[in-house]
Amino acid sequence: MTAPAFEIVHADAALLVALKPAGLLAVPGRGEDKQDCLIARVRARFDDALVVHRLDQATSGLMVFARGLDAQRALSRAFEQRAVDKRYVAVVAGRLEAPEWFTIDRPLICDWPNRPRQIVDEARGKPSRTRCRTLACDAAQDLTRVELEPLTGRSHQLRVHLQSIGHPILGDALYAPPDRQRHGIADGRRLLLHASRLAFAHPRSGDRCSFESPAPF
Numbered sequence: 001m002t003a004p005a006f007e008i009v010h011a012d013a014a015l016l017v018a019l020k021p022a023g024l025l026a027v028p029g030r031g032e033d034k035q036d037c038l039i040a041r042v043r044a045r046f047d048d049a050l051v052v053h054r055l056d057q058a059t060s061g062l063m064v065f066a067r068g069l070d071a072q073r074a075l076s077r078a079f080e081q082r083a084v085d086k087r088y089v090a091v092v093a094g095r096l097e098a099p100e101w102f103t104i105d106r107p108l109i110c111d112w113p114n115r116p117r118q119i120v121d122e123a124r125g126k127p128s129r130t131r132c133r134t135l136a137c138d139a140a141q142d143l144t145r146v147e148l149e150p151l152t153g154r155s156h157q158l159r160v161h162l163q164s165i166g167h168p169i170l171g172d173a174l175y176a177p178p179d180r181q182r183h184g185i186a187d188g189r190r191l192l193l194h195a196s197r198l199a200f201a202h203p204r205s206g207d208r209c210s211f212e213s214p215a216p217f
Contacts, residue, residue: 006041010211014071014204015064016049017211018042022060022190027051038063053079056156058173061088061195062213066203074203079153087197088148088158089215092167093180095137096144104130104161108154117174118156120164128154130161143170147196158193169193192217 006024010017018038020026025037042049042065049065050072066072078084107125111117119125129151136145144167148158159175162168168176171191182189194215202209 006038008042008045009062009213010209011046012067014067014202015075015209016042016046016067017062017064017198019213020055020060020063020195022058025057026054026063039065052076053153055195056159056191056193058171058191059088059193059195060190060216062198062211063195064198064200064211071203075200078200078203082151083200085197085199085210086150086195088150089135089194089196090146090148090158090162090169091192091217092144092146092162092169093176094142094144094167095139096132096134096146096165096167097137098132098134101131101133101149103151104132104165106161106164108157108160110155116155118154118160120160126152126154128152128157128161130158132162159191190217 004021006021007019008016009019020038027039028035028037039051048067052064052066052075055063066075106120106128107122108118108128109121109125111119131149133147134144135147150157159169159172163175168180169192170180171189173181196215197212199210
């Protein structure tokens, strides 16, 4: 099934910000059937676009691309130095009543026999921290809408951290139990995780840039 069309929400001489639909790869995968991806679609319109960061295929939301090597270096450095404000919105199973920010601090490592799954491993895992707060609870459906801020950038970090505290993200085929992989929200089986905010210094001017996208679920 073809993923929905992407949207360019900002374009200037140094960078692009695109809205990635759920189900579309951020970059090419292995095999001819995995060449359709956001960077390929963006480059069809802006041939100087370069990758700076990624989102999981199942995740929707904002991604920034550099235009040219200088901008790519500056933006990549900002991500590496954690100078980019990233926020996500998710819908999780169960009632998570935490109106104030709290931190999930659990080290993660790849579960090699079951890759690409990641697991919490206190002895061997890499430090991984996520801030979380409740936006709204739905007692009738036994679910909670949360806002997330990753303080580190491990693979599947948000998904594993929420599962580890007993609140897997709805629609998560890797980490949610079968009865939570389907839901009555949005488009059925999609992962209810959306990159809703990016804020960083512009790679040329240094001015603070901020982009927001409401969750489509």
